[in-house]
Amino acid sequence: MSQNSRSASAYPARILVCAIFLASLVLPPSLVHAELVDKIVAVVNDEVITLSDVDAEGQEVFRKITATSPVDEVQEKLEMARAEILNTIIDKRLIAQKASALNITVSESEVEAAYNNVLQRNRISREQLLAKLESSGLSEAVYKTTLESQLLQNKLVGTDVHAKIVVTEDMIQKHYDENYTSNIEDGAYYLLQMGFAWQDSEATKTSPARQSANKLEAKKRAERIHNLVMSGQNFETLASKYSDLPSKVDGGDIGTFQLDEMAEYMRDAVSSLKSGEVSEIVETPAGYQFFKLLSAGEDAVIRKAAYVSVKDEIKEKLYDEELQKAYGQWVKDLKEKAYIQKL
CATH class of the missing domain: 1.10.4030.10 (Porin chaperone SurA, peptide-binding domain)
Incomplete structure (x- = not known):
């Protein structure tokens, strides 16, 4: 008062x-x-x-x-x-x-546009919102x-x-670290992955010339994106845009692996990496891949969601x-x- x-x-x-x-x-x-x-x-x-x-x-x-x-x-x-x-x-x-x-x-x-935006942003129906309002003791008119x-x-x-x-990158990262990460103590390797396929159809298997051309093209793509990563561009953003692997939807996030769980080419690529480092490009049976080690060893960090997938949501929340x-x-x-x- x-x-x-x-x-x-x-x-x-x-x-x-x-x-x-x-x-x-x-x-x-x-x-x-x-x-x-x-x-x-x-x-x-x-x-x-x-x-x-x-x-x-x-x-x-x-x-x-x-x-x-x-x-x-x-x-x-x-x-x-x-x-x-x-x-x-x-x-x-x-x-x-x-x-x-x-x-x-x-x-x-x-007002109606703002109301509909609430529904869309929260991915709920009007009926679901009304139920939430009622449980909170509010009417639609008051809302x-x-x-x-x-x-x-x-x-x-x-x-x-x-x-x-102002919402800075450091603020977003801090919120992410505090709310979307947790520690593991089993010494697993927590990895991001990017892959570029060359064996993309049955036809290429029966055409050595075409297979060779595809293989060369995949290697060039891998080298180009690898150079972008090494120059400081965000691995997850690039993986979401350029990787041919299913993990692209998670920004290349493939979670944690023990060394004995990895394929040989993967183990050779990551076993000597330190946290934050990016591997060399390695050839796989179907293309080329490289990895980024997020963390490993005791107290390694695992993420509940890929940073790139929640960055905008965190920024909006902080704003x-x-x-x-x-x-x-x-x-x-x-x-x-x-x-x-x-x-």
């Missing part, structure tokens, strides 16, 4: 509260009763928030608390929920007021008003906040977290300049 007595916007709000109080002294009893039933619970600049506003916003939450909480805890939980919902409404009113002052609006089609408020927020903060948010921090500060600054009185 904040109250800035020096704010010019405070005076109309105070006049409004006083006017309502004075009206209760002179209005007919029936109107006074109506005012008491739907009483004012907060004032935000020149706008009031009533008990019915809180009840409408939190009706699903209140219903769930009443239905699931022990009788002796219901009242306390309802009061806590009302306080939280009131704070949420205050934030929304501040955002709406600021947007109105700047002539910023959000259309119904924008959409929250989306609208978020869209207003995004427009309001604009480049002033977004420009300050959202930084945006929420920046937004929290923005709202705090907005509140400090506003007149807010809880009654």
Whole structure:
């Protein structure tokens, strides 16, 4: 709760509260009763928030608390929920007021687009989302008003906040290491693989000239991509794009192997590597391959998912977290300049 007595916007709000109080002294009893039933619970600049506003916003939450909480805890939980919902409404009113002052609006089609984006991003149906909302004590209408408020927020903060948010490669890697990797203690070799096939059809087996040409072409491709890796380009990205092996979908990630589990050509290629090193190109019965050793020996690290497959997801998550921090500060600054009185 904040109250800035020096704010010019405070005076109309105070006049409004006083006017309502004075009206209760002179209005007919029936109107006074109506005012008491739907009483004012907060004032935000020149706008009031009533008990019915809180009840409408939190009706699903209140219903769930009443239905699931022990009788002796219901009242306390309802009061806590009302306080939280009131704070949420205050934030929304501040955002709406600021947007109105700047002539910023959000259309119904924008809200629907954001709603559908939530469904697509989470790969769920509308029915599944409604079920999740219901389990959280929220209605679809309340959820959409929250989306609208978020869209207003995004427009309001604009480049002033977004420009300050930076998600670096180091931040992404750190999050990946902390959440997508785990240690193994069996001395396995954890490998990335890239392969370039030359024995690609039955026809090439019966045509030595064609087979020789394919073999040469595969070797050249292997050498070209190997040079890119050695020059510092990302192994997983290149594997996803150029490798002919099934492991390309995982950025070349083939997991862990013991030396005695490897084919001879694979064992010869990786046995002398140190963590982070890339092997020479080796010939296989069907093409050419090379490997990158991610880790080996005691306490070797194994990954739950290939870095390349989750990098964008992590970046988005970190960006959202930084945006929420920046937004929290923005709202705090907005509140400090506003007149807010809880009654």
